[in-house]
Amino acid sequence: MTLNSDAALETWIQRETMAETMIPLIGRLYRENNVITNIHGRSLINQSVISLLKAHRFARQIDDVELPLEATLPLLQALVTLQLGAASLDLARLNASFKASGEEDLDAFLRTELESIVNRCGADERTSTDVVLYGFGRIGRLLARILIEHSGGGHGLRLRAIVVRKGGDADLTKRASLLRRDSVHGPFNGTITVDEQNNVILANGTAIQVIYSENPATIDYTAYGIQDALVVDNTGRWRDEEGLSAHLRSKGASRVLLTAPGKGALKNIVHGINHGTITDEDLIVTAASCTTNAITPVLKVLNDKYGIVHGHVETVHSFTNDQNLTDNFHKGDRRGRSAALNMVLTETGAAKAVAKALPELEGKLSGNSIRVPTPNVSMAILNLTLEHGTTKNEVNSYLRDMSLNSGLRKQIDFIDSPEVVSSDFVGSRRAGIVDGLATISTDKHLVLYVWYDNEFGYSCQVVRVMEEMAGVHPRAFPMLDEGSVPAGLPSAAAV
Known part of the structure; x- marks a missing residue:
């Protein structure tokens, strides 16, 4: 025809x-x-x-x-x-x-x-929470983009300020330019203007106060009208409670979220897995790492259905600012060699960090990482031994269903296209994407390949933790059936 x-x-x-x-x-x-x-x-x-x-x-x-x-x-x-x-x-x-x-x-x-929200005329039970981004690097700028996108009528999370170290006379203009243009994620979706007199970046109606400081403990946020702020530290300079507590000594700050794995007794939160453990007493929380966020939800649902005896996680990870562009001294092993020219074998704590969110996997996982010459999107290879055997079709069908109908559908995605490559996942809002065609299953031996946008997908997870800390998740309709949700997971997920 x-x-x-x-x-x-x-x-x-x-x-x-x-x-x-x-x-x-x-x-x-x-x-x-x-x-x-x-x-x-x-x-x-x-x-x-x-x-x-x-x-x-x-x-x-x-x-x-x-x-x-x-x-x-x-x-x-x-x-x-x-x-x-x-x-x-x-x-x-x-x-x-x-x-x-x-x-x-x-x-x-x-x-x-929708009976419970009909004729409510925009009523929003959520309170507004001021947000300060301490640091404005790769993750900080993506968080800003997401928060601006979610600003809506001004409810929920409100981006009020960023804190940086002044980089020169044109600092404000350069900060605005980096928010406006991104070599990986493309242009900012909207308009950005700079108010030099007040040191403010105005992005789609969101006024972002730029504060210059070397010491988080000395900042007076209340001088800018900021109260009870959630401070998101994306510098990575402080990873323990003692260092991050400096934020709480500043006026106008009430809670802190670290966009990296924390040390000591700090809670490492993977949204969708253990965000329900956050209490009002938790003044400092960490959002773990991009890799931990990518693999933990997948490991959770696999362990629930098949049981994981032990496994190895190998990440093929895009290079980061921590590496050198050309060969030079670096305090870390191998990371001093050119990131743009080499595959660099390095360590990752992501496999062990999974146990902080999923204690039932304590001691069952090992891990390593290969940094590769791509600027964004990584892959985790999960090589697992299971308690109960399965087939490729069965496990793929299960994971696909979890990505659509479970409380983890904001974390797990599934794809079975024979043509996808890493750049196709730039901008993915899911924590990890299972590549179904690459799955290998021989009874109790399972190998899964999980893609993840280690910048944007992780940033979306960070925002979900922020919403949890602030109590500003919107109600989701229609509700998911309880029977489709793995044990211990919420019955609905906000967008």
Whole structure:
């Protein structure tokens, strides 16, 4: 059968028209009602027409069919009339629930399904929490991008300031430029201006005070109107409680989050795994490492179903600022050799760090790392011996289901494309992505390959921990079935 090119173009134009109609509805729900819309976890906020079409297309990986705009457009049109309170809504799941319900009246279905937030007129039970980024490097700038993207109507986490050491007369302009342009993650999605007089960077309406300091204990945040701030230390200079406690001696700071593995008794949090252990008494918390965040959720669900006897984790990791561009002295073994020209064998504490989030794996894992000449996106190879045997198809089916229907669907992703390479995962918001085609399973011996954006995916995990510390997660609808959630996991995950 010959494809009718005119008909194909006409269909595409109609789809574009529907997507264009959706954009103001998505924006209105976000800004007037504090409602975040998504399709299977893919946010629709501030997306282009093409991005919306791709999000609908993505649904075929989950539901085996593309999500029709003819279904989501009426959903959005109905949702804007309900005067909703703050929430995170998955349009694909709402549509599936509507079809499964047998209800013919969409408005009646939504009023029942979303009863607790209907006619709440944007009411948001979350409090606003001031955030200070101490340091503005790779992770700091990505955190800033995510926080600005999530600013909405001003509820939840509010980025108020960054703290850096002054690098020269043009420091403010250079900081703004680094936020505006990124060689790996592309341009900032919005506008950025610089207020030299007040030392402020204004990004999409978010006023970011730039504070220069060498000592965190001497800063008076209250002088800038900042109160009870969550300080996110992404410098890595201090890793223990004594060093990080300096932040708590500054005026206006109340809690600290470290974007690196902590030392001593500090809680290393992998969101989705042990974030429920954070209490109000935990004034200093760490978000572990990018690799620990990537592998722990996958290891959790594997251990729950098959049991892990022991295993080895080998990470193929992009180079970082800790390495030298050209051969030069470095206090660490091998890291002094050129990062751009070599594969560099080095150590990783990620395997042992898993046990801080999953005590049941204490002493069962070893690990090593190979740094490679790519700027971002890494891979963890999990070589495991299991208590109970499985097959490639069975374990892949299980992991795919966990990535879609469990409390870890914000951490675990799954892909089975034969063409993907590392750069395809730049910007992934999941902690780790299982490459199903690479899975090797011979009864009780399992080898898994897990991709992860060690910058952006990790930053998304950090923001989730921040939301947990501040108590500002939006409610998620529809709720996941309890039966689909592994033991010990929450029944729903916020976007």
